[in-house]
Amino acid sequence: MLSAEQQVYAAERAFAKSMAERNLTAFAQHLSDDAIFFGEGVLKGKVAVIEGWKSFYQGEIAPFSWEPTLVEVLEDETLALSTGPVRDPSGKIVATFSSIWRQEQPGVWKVVFDKGCAVCHCDKKT
Template identity: 55%
Template sequence: MKWISARRAACLLPLLSLPVAATDLQELEKQVMEAERAFAKTMADRDLEGFKRFVAEDAVFSSGKSLRGKQQVVEAWKAFYAKPTPPFSWKPESVEVLESGKLALSRGPVYDPKGKQVARFHSIWRLEAPNTWRVVFDFGVDVCDCKAAEEAGKPS
């Protein structure tokens, strides 16, 4: 077996960072969309073990106080999986993948148990192995009832 020389290897290194082709990006976006849907399904199925598989070891989840690391995230989220009925649900609306093909952003609505939108989520996914995406950053933003807020601000 021939070994590649250090000089040749150095010449090939820039090729490793070339942007992913548009069709490959579409495939990666599809993978992340499917991963996000499966991630959300863990809540509907009350599957904490499944949830764990989607969280990166160095993840940061933030909706107020930041949770750092998989262990802290899972420990805090146990409460969401404890009862028979999910306290909320979410679904992805859009996914964007960096041209490197290594990071992706998913976004979408978060619903209360009655189906009313109460927040929006934003998750950053990292490709950790072929076809294996994990969440590295996750944060939610409450949805403002702008009409009610506007009405509350009007003088009577």
């Protein structure tokens, strides 16, 4: 059996795969009913998140992709955080994401909070 950390890595990768495969139904399966997503506004509840993200799933090419690079799980294995880069279609890192996952049933992790943050591509001046 996979550890809780491995389960969350797998859940996040499957979540991201839904975007690559342009599959809004698969995206929705990873959302808790009371999910909250932060972006240009706050989307509260699974229905609102699906409606707010529907446009990202239109078209043949995904507008962005993401992958987890770090997962941390509470000792009691009820909550976990996953974070990593968000890339544009060319592969350039344009943001980072942080997702809070809740284990809703044994081995079943759902996103309860998600927040992206743009990265600065500023030139460093010395």
